[in-house]
Amino acid sequence: MDRKYLDLLPQPIKLMVAQIEGAIKAHIIVRLRRMGDPAIASIDHLPTLDCYMNMGKMFVTIILSNDSPQAHMLAHEVIHAWRYIVVGEPRLQIVIDAEKATFPHVLENDLAHIFVIPEELKYYPGALQYWDSLYADLIEPIAGVVSVQRRLGRPSTLFRSDLMRHWLILSSIPKSASLTRLRAVLDQANYLEDANALYEEVTEAGLDKGRMIGAALRHLGLSTDNYELARYDVPNRRCTTEPIPTA
C-alpha cells in the first residue's frame, strides 16, 4: 500500500495490510474511482473494496472517491479484505447471473459489516457518528413512508428487507442512536418481532459467517439453492465454492 495511505493507519491495521500483502504477494492498490468501477455500496462517496482472483493471482484494490480519505474508512476496507484473504471468510454469491444481481452483494456487505464495523470502532470510536448519520440517512426516508402507509392502513411490505438488513447491522453497534430510531420504525411497521427473530437466528450461528448467511437467507424468504459460499484459497491459487449450510 502506498506510504501516504499506510501512514494514516494505526499499528494493528498496518499489520493487517502486511498480512494481506504477504498472502497475495503484491501490494494493496489504493486509487481513485474511475468510470466502470464496481460499486458495492449504493452510496457513491464511500470507498469500495475490489478483490478478485485472475489466473490464480489475487488482486486487492481500494477504490476512493477522493484523494484524502478519512483514516477510519481506509481501515474499514482493510478489515474487509483481511477477513476475506487472511481469515478465509466465505462470502455470499448468487449461483445464476452473478454479474447482474446486486442484492447478494448488498446482503454480503451487510453481513460482513456485523464483524467489520465493531472492529473499525475499536480503533476509531469517533466513527460511530459517521455510521449513525449514514444510517439515519437510510432510515429516515423509509420512516416517512412507513408512517404515511400506517395512516392509510397499508402494510409496508416493500421495505421489510431493507429494514431487516439495517437492523442486523445496527444491532451489532449497540451504542448507535440510529438503532433506537430503527426500533421505533420497525415497531410502527409491525416488523419488530420479525427483526428480533432474524437477529437472534443470525447471532445464534455464532461467528460462523457461512451459517449466518444461511440463517439470513432463510429468514428473508430466499431459496438457499440460488446461492453459494465462495472463498479465496490464496495459497492454492484458487477460489472454492460450497453450498449454503442448511443449519
Ligand SMILES: [Zn+2]
Ligand atoms: Zn464495508
